[in-house]
Amino acid sequence: MEKEPSSSSDVSASNVGRVRNRRRANEVTTDGNKADGQTLLVSDRNKYKSMLIRTYSTVWMIGGFAFLVYMGHLYIWAMVVVIQIFMATELFNLLRKSSEEKQLPGFRLLNWHFFFTAMLFTYGRFLSRELVNTVSSDHLLYKLVSSLIKYQMFICYFLYISGFVWFILTLKKKTYKYQFKQYAWTHMILLTVFAQSSFTVANIFEGMFWFLLPASLIVINDIAAYLFGFFLGRTPLIKLSPKKTWEGFIGASVTTIISAFLLANVMGRSQWFTCPRKDLSTGWLQCDPGPMFKPEHYYLGDWAPQWVRKNISFSIC
Structure with a gap:
C-alpha cells in the first residue's frame, strides 16, 4: 500500500518529462522555421505593414531631398x-x-x-x-x-x-x-x-550633376531591390541578411543600369545641375555647358537593315 504512491509519482514525473521534451522539440522546430529564409520571405504577415511604413518614410525623405536640390x-x-x-x-x-x-x-x-x-x-x-x-x-x-x-x-x-x-x-x-x-x-x-x-x-x-546622379542611383537601387525582393523574392542572398534575395539583387542591378542612362540624359540637359557654382548665393545659374553635356548623335552602321537606319538613331548626352 505504501509503494503505490511512489509508483504513481514516478509515472507522473515521467509523463511531465515527456511533455517537456515534446515542448522543447516543438520549440526547436519553430525556431528552425524562423531561421528558414524562404519562410521569412514568403509568409511574413507583417511585411505589408512594413512596406507601408517604408513607403511613407521614403516619400518624405525624397520630398525633403528634392526641396534641398531646388534650393541650391x-x-x-x-x-x-x-x-x-x-x-x-x-x-x-x-x-x-x-x-x-x-x-x-x-x-x-x-x-x-x-x-x-x-x-x-x-x-x-x-x-x-x-x-x-x-x-x-x-x-x-x-x-x-x-x-x-x-x-x-x-x-x-x-x-x-x-x-x-x-x-x-x-x-x-x-x-x-x-x-x-x-x-x-x-x-x-x-x-x-x-x-x-x-x-x-x-x-x-x-556642378550638382556630379553629386545628384550617384546619390539618385543609390536611392533607385535600394528601392528597386526592396520592391523586387518584396514581390518576387524567393532565393536568399546571404545569411547575414536573410531577407535579401537574388531576385532583388538582379532586379535592382538592371534597374540601376537603365536608370543611369536615363537620368544622365535628363540631368545633363539642365543648367541648374551642370553649371558650377562660383559663389555662395542661391540664384539661378547660366553657363555654357561643356562638351561632356552636349548631346552627340550616333547612327547605325551598314550592318543594320535600311528601314532601321532611316527610322532609328541614338542620342547620348
Whole structure:
C-alpha cells in the first residue's frame, strides 16, 4: 500500500518529462522555421505593414531631398554638414566609457574642438573662392574675408596645437590608456568623415550633376531591390541578411543600369545641375555647358537593315 504512491509519482514525473521534451522539440522546430529564409520571405504577415511604413518614410525623405536640390548648392552643403555631425556623434560614442568620462570632465568637448578645427581646415580650402566671390561687393567685408583666408592655415594650425596642449593638460595617471585611445580614435573619425565628404562638397560646387546622379542611383537601387525582393523574392542572398534575395539583387542591378542612362540624359540637359557654382548665393545659374553635356548623335552602321537606319538613331548626352 505504501509503494503505490511512489509508483504513481514516478509515472507522473515521467509523463511531465515527456511533455517537456515534446515542448522543447516543438520549440526547436519553430525556431528552425524562423531561421528558414524562404519562410521569412514568403509568409511574413507583417511585411505589408512594413512596406507601408517604408513607403511613407521614403516619400518624405525624397520630398525633403528634392526641396534641398531646388534650393541650391548651399543647402545641399548644409545637409552634408549636418550628416557629418550626426556621423561624428555616433562614432564618438562608439568607444565611450561612462565610468572613465566621469573622471575626465570636459574631455568630450576636446573631441568636438578637433572636429570643428578639421571642418574649418577642410572647407576653408575648398570654399575660399566661393566665399570671396560672395562678399566682393562689400569692400570692408571683402577685406576681412580675404585676410581670414590668407591666414586660414595659420588659424587651423593654432587651433590644432591648442587642442593638443589641452589634451596634454587633461592627462591623468589612471586613464592614460583610455585618453590616448580616444585621441587616436578622434583622428581616425576626422579622417573618415572629412576625407570623403570634402570631395563630395567639391563636386557639389563643380556642378550638382556630379553629386545628384550617384546619390539618385543609390536611392533607385535600394528601392528597386526592396520592391523586387518584396514581390518576387524567393532565393536568399546571404545569411547575414536573410531577407535579401537574388531576385532583388538582379532586379535592382538592371534597374540601376537603365536608370543611369536615363537620368544622365535628363540631368545633363539642365543648367541648374551642370553649371558650377562660383559663389555662395542661391540664384539661378547660366553657363555654357561643356562638351561632356552636349548631346552627340550616333547612327547605325551598314550592318543594320535600311528601314532601321532611316527610322532609328541614338542620342547620348
